[in-house]
Amino acid sequence: MARTADYQFGEYTFPRGWFMIAVSKEVEQTPQAIRYFGQDMVIYRGESGRVVVIDAYCPHMGAHFAKNSTSYVVLDGERIQGDSIRCPYHGWKFSPEGQCEEIPYSPSPIPKKACVKSWPVQELGGCVFMWHDPEGGDPDYDLPALDEWDDPAWVRWEVDHLGEMDTHPIEIVDNMVDKAHFTPIHGSAEAEYFENVFKDHVVVQDFAAGHRTLAEQALLTYTWYTGPAILRSRMDGDHPSIIQITHTPIDDGRIRAWHALLVKSADPENPEQGVAMAREYQEQSRLSLMQDYEIWAHKRPTFQHLKVMGDGPFGQLRRWYQQFYVPRKKAAEIQQKVNGTIITKGTKRDPWPEKKQEVAVEE
Ligand code: FES
Ligand SMILES: [Fe+2]
Structure with missing residues (x-):
């Protein structure tokens, strides 16, 4: 199993960015144990509907906030109060920001250290996303917008759980520039056009070719990562659609992934x-x-591509990806160096200007 250090990406083991951590409708008031970025955390939905993600262990004596079914705190339904959570062991209560706000039996003031880490969380498109930053900073970019989610002409997705896999996420992100896999793996006709645009925390793939399963006509796809772990892809096949593929490190060299597809209804009158x-x-x-998955699940890690003419810009992609593993100051330098467009196949055309605007790749 390959680890971040084996790829020499930077000083951090886990990248900075927005990451999917759960499906919205599966997050209820009952706290659940989750593990990402090598850390045990707890996720729950407060009474206001707000999703909260905090460190799993109580700072008092280390009880796990979620893994309990027999404490009277749990049996009496006192675990979630408002958006706060009560520890099942001695009943300390913590705000959604992770600050202890009540020690039920002690007259002494609440110690400053009585707090747990709480992570920024946002829900979008029926998914829960968490901001992870090794430096502990606030988000420096937004989640990719998804206006179609609230447009009745589009059918909302049901998220597919793809489970866990022993791989480093870069082996998946490499796919962004992998022009040569489309024909052997997916049965595409020879690519007519293949372009990558690198712009700060976004990388785009603009691709045109025929496809055996998803379209009878030529398939145009416009695919982009917003940060290191959220892929969206617009396809103009038989039905316009938007794919979302997300993956999040659980531990160094192990990920969890999801897939979902929004489709424009052919007949909005007949939902x-x-x-x-x-x-x-x-x-x-x-x-x-x-x-792709079958390949990723069994392949050996690639530390150095044996690149030939016709392959996409793997080196540039990996330099782009490094920005998420280094302090922000260095990340800005990396962005300046890698920003630009690389066309692997075809000649410059005017591709999908409205979509380019959406991911802000053109000033
Ligand atoms: S361990 Fe949580 S209140 Fe004591
Ligand atoms: Fe693929």
Whole structure:
């Protein structure tokens, strides 16, 4: 199993950025144990509906906030109060920001150290995202917008859980520039056009080719990572659709991943038929991703690509990816160096200007 240090990306083991950590409808008031970035955490939904993610262990004597079913704090339904959580061991209560706000039995003032780490969380498109930053800073970019989620002409996705995999996330991100895998893995016709744009924390792939399963006509895809772990892809196949693929480190060299697909309904007057079509289309998209997945699950890590003409810009992609493993100051220097456009196949055209605007790759 390859670790971050083996790739020499930078001083941090886990990258800075927004990461998917849960499916919204699966987060309820009952606190659940989760593990990401080599840390045990707890996720719950407060009474206001707010999702809270805090360190799993109580600063008093280390009890796990979620892994309890027999304490009277749990049996009496006193664990979540407002958006705060009460420890099952001695009943200390913590705010969603992680500050202790009540020690039920002690007259002494609440010690300053009585707090747990709490992470910034946002929900978007039925998914819960968490900001992770080794320096502890606030988010320095936004989650990628998803206006179609609230547009009735689009059928909302049901997120696919792809489970855990022993791999480093870069082995998946490499896919962004991997022009040469489309024909052997996915059955695409020879690429007509293949371009990558690097712009700060975003990398784009603009691709045109035929595809065996997802379109009868030529398939145009416009795919981009916002940060190191959230991929979106717009496809103009038989039905316009938007893929979301997300992956989050659990431990160094192990990830969890999800897949989802929004589809524009062919017939907004007939929503039920639209849902059946969307589910079927999402399943085709998932199976297409599974073609990559089978490779990733069994491949040896790539520390140095044996690159030939016709391969995409793997070196540039990895330099871009490094920015998430170094302090912010250095990240800005990396961005300045890698920002730009690389066309691996075809000649410059006018691709999808409105989508370029959306990911802000053009000033
Ligand atoms: S260990 Fe949590 S209150 Fe004592
Ligand atoms: Fe692929």
